[in-house]
Amino acid sequence: MMxxxxxxxxxxxxxxxxxxxxxxxxxxxxxxADEKRMEAAAVGYxxxxxKKFLKQAKEAAEQGDLDKAMKLVAKAHxxxxxxxxxQAREVHLWSSRVIR
Amino acid sequence: MLKRIAVVVLLGPLLMLAxxxxxxxxxxxAMVALxxxxxxxxxxxxxxxCHMMDNGSxxxxxxxxxxxxKARFPDREVxxxxxxxxxxxxxxSIMPPFGLHGIISEKEVDAIVDYLLTL
Amino acid sequence: xxxxVAALMVLFAAASWSMLFAGPEDDRMAFxxxxxxxxxxxxxxxxxxxxxxxxxxxxxQWLEIEEFPPYELSIDAGRSAWEKPFANxxxxxxxxxxxxxxxxxxxxxxxxxxxITMELAINECREANGEEPLxxxxxxxxxxxxxxxxxxRGQKINVIIPEDDPDALAAYERGKQFYYSKxxxxxxxxxxxHGSGSGNLVRAxxxxxxxxxxxxxxxxxxxxxxxxxxxxRFGGCNRQVRAAxxxxxxxxxxxxxxxxxxxSNGLEYNGPGARK
Numbered sequence: 001m002m003x004x005x006x007x008x009x010x011x012x013x014x015x016x017x018x019x020x021x022x023x024x025x026x027x028x029x030x031x032x033a034d035e036k037r038m039e040a041a042a043v044g045y046x047x048x049x050x051k052k053f054l055k056q057a058k059e060a061a062e063q064g065d066l067d068k069a070m071k072l073v074a075k076a077h078x079x080x081x082x083x084x085x086x087q088a089r090e091v092h093l094w095s096s097r098v099i100r
Numbered sequence: 101m102l103k104r105i106a107v108v109v110l111l112g113p114l115l116m117l118a119x120x121x122x123x124x125x126x127x128x129x130a131m132v133a134l135x136x137x138x139x140x141x142x143x144x145x146x147x148x149x150c151h152m153m154d155n156g157s158x159x160x161x162x163x164x165x166x167x168x169x170k171a172r173f174p175d176r177e178v179x180x181x182x183x184x185x186x187x188x189x190x191x192x193s194i195m196p197p198f199g200l201h202g203i204i205s206e207k208e209v210d211a212i213v214d215y216l217l218t219l
Numbered sequence: 220x221x222x223x224v225a226a227l228m229v230l231f232a233a234a235s236w237s238m239l240f241a242g243p244e245d246d247r248m249a250f251x252x253x254x255x256x257x258x259x260x261x262x263x264x265x266x267x268x269x270x271x272x273x274x275x276x277x278x279x280q281w282l283e284i285e286e287f288p289p290y291e292l293s294i295d296a297g298r299s300a301w302e303k304p305f306a307n308x309x310x311x312x313x314x315x316x317x318x319x320x321x322x323x324x325x326x327x328x329x330x331x332x333x334x335i336t337m338e339l340a341i342n343e344c345r346e347a348n349g350e351e352p353l354x355x356x357x358x359x360x361x362x363x364x365x366x367x368x369x370x371x372r373g374q375k376i377n378v379i380i381p382e383d384d385p386d387a388l389a390a391y392e393r394g395k396q397f398y399y400s401k402x403x404x405x406x407x408x409x410x411x412x413h414g415s416g417s418g419n420l421v422r423a424x425x426x427x428x429x430x431x432x433x434x435x436x437x438x439x440x441x442x443x444x445x446x447x448x449x450x451x452r453f454g455g456c457n458r459q460v461r462a463a464x465x466x467x468x469x470x471x472x473x474x475x476x477x478x479x480x481x482x483s484n485g486l487e488y489n490g491p492g493a494r495k
Contacts, residue, residue, distance in 0.1 A: 044471065046463035047404045075202070079404070082201055086406065093191050094399040097410055099253045100241065149421050160420045187406070194416060196405040203404060 026061050029073045030054065036080035045087040050079045128214065135215025138208045145204060145212055150195070154219060162194065169216045180213045243380045243391055243481055250482045254430040258418065266431030267489050273418055274425050281493065290365055290439040290491040293446045297366025300359060305348045311363070314344035321371030321488045325378060325477050327387040334390060334473040338364055338448055355467035356454075361437045361446040368437065368490030376434065376488060378481040394478030397471060403462030424495075433480045435492030442495065449476060 057072035139145040150162035173179035184199030271278040324337035342352040353360035413429040436449040450467035
């Protein structure tokens with residue numbers, strides 16, 4: 001009986017630890033994605049839906065759907081990376097489009 | 101014993117082939133259907149906004165009509181590249197880089213290619 | 220020999236300088252020529268009617284709409300606001316005279332080192348008289364802008380980039396860069412749709428030419444169901460290509476307005492307008 005209780009509480013502890021670490025992982029990924037978004041915004045190139053994805057990710061995480069939350073964060077992160085690349089590309093391209 | 105082995109050797113590949121061939125055909129059809137859906141979806145391919153295509157009504161005319169695609173794109177990869185990232189061929193292209201910018205998924209790019217090659 | 224080389228180098232430098240840094244006036248003449256050649260049927264002065272200057276069928280519908288213009292209520296509301304004194308007893312007339320000042324905006328303020336648009340000036344007038352600033356984009360401010368634009372109909376667009384102020388030219392250049400740069404997930408530049416694409420169909424909608432784009436604001440847009448300012452439309456365009464929009468009267472949109480309005484110098488202001 002005693003042994004069983006100990007076993008169960010250890011199990012619960014391990015489970016909650018993994019939950020905590022998954023949450024921490026999400027928080028870190030979210031923060032990194034939001035910083036990327038601000039980096040894109042700083043060069044004037046934030047995309048329309050990035051902020052929305054980050055908001056939806058927070059909501060999904062609050063409802064315990066970390067899988068969905070992480071996917072949304074990844075999407076937001078990728079968008080901002082693409083936007084920053086786009087800006088770097090356009091700095092060299094725009095002037096050849098000018099009507100002369 | 102030997103006979104039995106022979107039967108297995110002979111029938112084996114046949115047995116394996118039959119259902120797979122059916123699956124491949126189904127998968128192709130499913131991809132073409134998905135491709136059509138994505139192509140017409142206004143939030144995804146939205147091809148009709150610039151291209152005349154299939155039986156779509158009120159097409160735009162920013163881009164060329166999507167007809168005789170197999171003849172125009174004998175190399176499937178050339179068509180895929182044009183949808184995935186038209187900027188590679190022409191950095192000023194007004195066609196959105198559907199794959200590069202994640203407007204549609206990799207699978208959806210493949211599906212649109214499958215669908216377009218039926219036109 | 221050396222002299223010749225030096226002379227050639229000076230010549231080359233001058234030539235590449237002018238190629239690299241064509242001034243606003245060179246830009247404008249090329250811009251105007253591009254559209255007048257692309258749409259030879261359209262008289263230059265008619266480009267202020269936007270899409271209706273190049274699309275006869277929709278022009279017919281628009282002329283019918285103009286018989287009972289949907290922006291009329293907005294002009295009336297703007298007039299009432301204009302006539303109502305501020306709490307300090309003063310009013311818009313103390314800032315803008317009879318209100319027919321559209322032709323003076325936008326302008327570069329060399330003292331403040333920034334672009335002053337008419338909408339910005341309206342709010343600055345309010346704040347100077349102790350009133351709360353109004354929301355840019357739509358509503359009361361659009362009404363007052365509609366009234367002032369109505370009073371100013373027929374005035375010439377005449378944006379001046381002071382040559383002796385490099386900051387003015389830099390602001391103009393930033394607006395120009397914005398106009399020609401692709402942005403957003405869909406990767407469109409303003410010029411993609413309203414330059415080479417103008418006249419083409421996106422689904423059933425024909426794309427309007429950029430020349431004259433700024434002349435008729437604020438606009439009653441059927442899609443909105445109310446009046447909106449030029450910067451509201453800028454924001455809508457940016458979101459349509461899936462870029463995050465900037466705020467109305469942000470430096471970015473003021474620079475864009477400066478550049479785009481300069482491109483239409485010589486045409487007439489004819490706001491407020493009605494669009495689909």
